[in-house]
Amino acid sequence: MNEGRPTKAKWWSRPRPRGTGADIAPAHPTEPDSTYPTVLAESAQSGPSPAAPEARTQPGTAREDDTGGDHELDRPPGVPGPAEEGAPAGGAHLAGAVPAQGGAPFDVLPRLPGPSGSPNPAAPMPQPLAAPAVSPAPAESAVPDPWQNYDPWAAAPGALRQPGALQRYGALQQYGPLQQNGVAVPTASERRRRARKALVLGAVALTLVSGGVGGAVGAYLERNGGLTDIELPQAAKEAPGRAPDSVAGIAAHALPSVVTLHVHGSEEDGTGTGFVLDGEGHILTNNHVIRPAGAGGTISVTFSGGQTAKAEVVGHDSGYDLAVVKVSGVHGLAPMPLGNSDSVQVGDPVVAIGAPFDLADTVTSGIISAKDRPITAGGETGDGTDVSYVDALQTDAPINPGNSGGPLLDSRARVIGINSAIRSADGGSDQGTGQAGSIGLGFAIPVNQAKRVAEELINTGRATHPVIGVTLDMNYAGDGARVGTKAAGGGPPVTTGGPGAKAGIKPGDVITEVDGGRVHSGEELIVRTRAHRPGDRLRLTVRRGGTRKTVTLVLGSANGD
Numbered sequence: 001m002n003e004g005r006p007t008k009a010k011w012w013s014r015p016r017p018r019g020t021g022a023d024i025a026p027a028h029p030t031e032p033d034s035t036y037p038t039v040l041a042e043s044a045q046s047g048p049s050p051a052a053p054e055a056r057t058q059p060g061t062a063r064e065d066d067t068g069g070d071h072e073l074d075r076p077p078g079v080p081g082p083a084e085e086g087a088p089a090g091g092a093h094l095a096g097a098v099p100a101q102g103g104a105p106f107d108v109l110p111r112l113p114g115p116s117g118s119p120n121p122a123a124p125m126p127q128p129l130a131a132p133a134v135s136p137a138p139a140e141s142a143v144p145d146p147w148q149n150y151d152p153w154a155a156a157p158g159a160l161r162q163p164g165a166l167q168r169y170g171a172l173q174q175y176g177p178l179q180q181n182g183v184a185v186p187t188a189s190e191r192r193r194r195a196r197k198a199l200v201l202g203a204v205a206l207t208l209v210s211g212g213v214g215g216a217v218g219a220y221l222e223r224n225g226g227l228t229d230i231e232l233p234q235a236a237k238e239a240p241g242r243a244p245d246s247v248a249g250i251a252a253h254a255l256p257s258v259v260t261l262h263v264h265g266s267e268e269d270g271t272g273t274g275f276v277l278d279g280e281g282h283i284l285t286n287n288h289v290i291r292p293a294g295a296g297g298t299i300s301v302t303f304s305g306g307q308t309a310k311a312e313v314v315g316h317d318s319g320y321d322l323a324v325v326k327v328s329g330v331h332g333l334a335p336m337p338l339g340n341s342d343s344v345q346v347g348d349p350v351v352a353i354g355a356p357f358d359l360a361d362t363v364t365s366g367i368i369s370a371k372d373r374p375i376t377a378g379g380e381t382g383d384g385t386d387v388s389y390v391d392a393l394q395t396d397a398p399i400n401p402g403n404s405g406g407p408l409l410d411s412r413a414r415v416i417g418i419n420s421a422i423r424s425a426d427g428g429s430d431q432g433t434g435q436a437g438s439i440g441l442g443f444a445i446p447v448n449q450a451k452r453v454a455e456e457l458i459n460t461g462r463a464t465h466p467v468i469g470v471t472l473d474m475n476y477a478g479d480g481a482r483v484g485t486k487a488a489g490g491g492p493p494v495t496t497g498g499p500g501a502k503a504g505i506k507p508g509d510v511i512t513e514v515d516g517g518r519v520h521s522g523e524e525l526i527v528r529t530r531a532h533r534p535g536d537r538l539r540l541t542v543r544r545g546g547t548r549k550t551v552t553l554v555l556g557s558a559n560g561d
Contacts, residue, residue: 244412247365250351251353251363254275254413255361256334257335257336258406259273259302259303260301260358260360261273261283261300261302261311262302263292265296267292270291271355272285272290272402273285273353273405274325274405274406275406275415277454278335281328281330282324282325283325284324284418285323286404286405286420287317287323289323289404290313290323299311299312312326314326315460315462315463317453317462317560318378319387319463320530321388321390324457324458337413338414338451341446341448346370346371349365349366349367350366350367350408350409350416351409351413352364352366353409354419356399356403364397365397367395369394369395371393372392372531373443374528375390375392376523376527377390388420389527391527391528391531392417393445395444396441397442400437404421405418415447418445419443419444421442422439424437424438424441464534465558467529468498468499468555471493472522473522479512480521481524481525483500483509485508493507498556500553503551503552504551510542511543513541514528515528516539533555534555535557539551539552
């Protein structure tokens with residue numbers, strides 16, 4: 001099969017040169033051949049055919065004289081012409097044809113000459129045939145046929161049929177020029193060009209379609225892992241933005257301000273959380289987070305973006321469990337906005353951020369479970385110098401070791417507390433560390449208290465504590481806070497000239513209420529007192545013997561450690 005070339009078709013009939021209707025005759029025969037008898041005839045019509053071009057005269061071929069005479073064949077020597085055979089005037093007709101003048105038809109197969117030039121006895125002589133009666137056409141035949149205009153094979157109007165045209169090898173007799181009623185018939189070269197163009201366009205179209213289908217199938221298979229793999233439905237990708245008051249919105253706003261602290265000391269290491277207070281690099285955290293550093297340890301601060309810086313301690317206070325450190329050379333700090341803890345209500349949603357078990361930037365959420373919850377934390381030193389007293393916010397947001405010092409945020413991403421302590425179930429601890437996990441009881445220092453202490457630590461390096469000026473009996477098991485009968489070191493239990501002495505408090509008195517709120521222990525009285533500032537006025541209910549009395553005093557100030 002030829003690549004890129006149209007297949008050539010072969011004509012089943014032998015081609016003939018275009019002429020007056022005579023086929024090409026064989027060359028001058030030397031011997032007659034009965035297999036291919038020569039049919040000799042002359043046209044009875046005089047005058048040249050209008051459509052016949054001038055043909056070259058070859059032996060044995062039809063020729064036309066220049067004067068418009070009859071067509072005749074060049075005959076081999078010894079072959080008689082029509083006049084010699086006694087043919088009628090006007091020329092011989094085809095076998096079975098009707099003469100133009102009504103003469104009888106006859107066989108036009110002549111005897112071919114033999115080798116000596118005499119007629120071949122084996123070839124039969126033409127015999128006259130019975131002529132059918134020919135009647136003149138009726139007058140109605142002059143009426144033109146209305147369907148002739150629609151017959152593509154009909155002769156042109158007024159054209160004469162020309163019987164007697166020479167034929168050879170069964171060529172069709174022509175009765176007039178053909179009519180063509182359609183478009184021009186393309187030549188063989190035009191058909192080949194059209195076929196070639198169609199093949200090229202088909203190949204291009206097939207290539208494009210195949211490439212597109214193949215690419216689509218390949219992409220599908222690459223994306224989905226094959227035609228037989230299971231593809232599960234999935235939601236479309238959503239915009240990253242979230243509502244500002246949602247947990248995600250709060251976290252996105254607050255995380256750039258939260259840091260993770262790694263503390264290395266001579267005896268122990270610690271991890272905690274803090275947050276940026278201002279653009280100068282001050283960071284607030286818990287005192288127990290930075291305590292392992294001691295005097296010669298180091299503190300490293302890592303921001304949420306991964307940047308790390310060294311930090312120095314600005315000030316700390318164990319009684320409030322708060323500390324401030326500072327980083328230098330860090331630009332683009334994002335201070336955390338501070339809220340107001342006095343506006344917090346039980347049930348408000350909150351978000352806690354920290355590094356529990358050194359998992360930085362961990363976000364948890366919950367609500368405010370309670371307010372003014374008196375707690376104490378620390379006491380590991382045994383002398384009570386590390387004990388902190390906090391009038392705390394209670395939350396069920398999960399808080400674990402490492403969350404200490406991190407912010408507790410309201411729905412507007414403002415700090416309302418500093419996560420400091422948790423209550424754990426008995427025996428519950430994290431495997432391998434000995435540290436307890438969260439059971440939903442977390443406590444945070446109210447931001448109003450933390451703000452005052454942080455400002456004092458930044459400005460003076462120390463924090464002041466509000467005091468009543470009495471020594472409490474911490475072993476008293478009854479309800480309320482009892483004033484001791486003697487002070488440590490042998491001094492008076494009620495400080496001379498102090499706020500308590502001025503208000504008339506005596507040793508052994510039991511304080512049962514502060515500003516109308518019940519007090520059940522000495523720790524609670526300390527917590528309630530430290531929730532205020534020095535100089536604030538308090539109203540106390542005192543039970544002395546079987547009587548109760550209410551006193552008012554102005555809180556004094558003492559330096560913290």
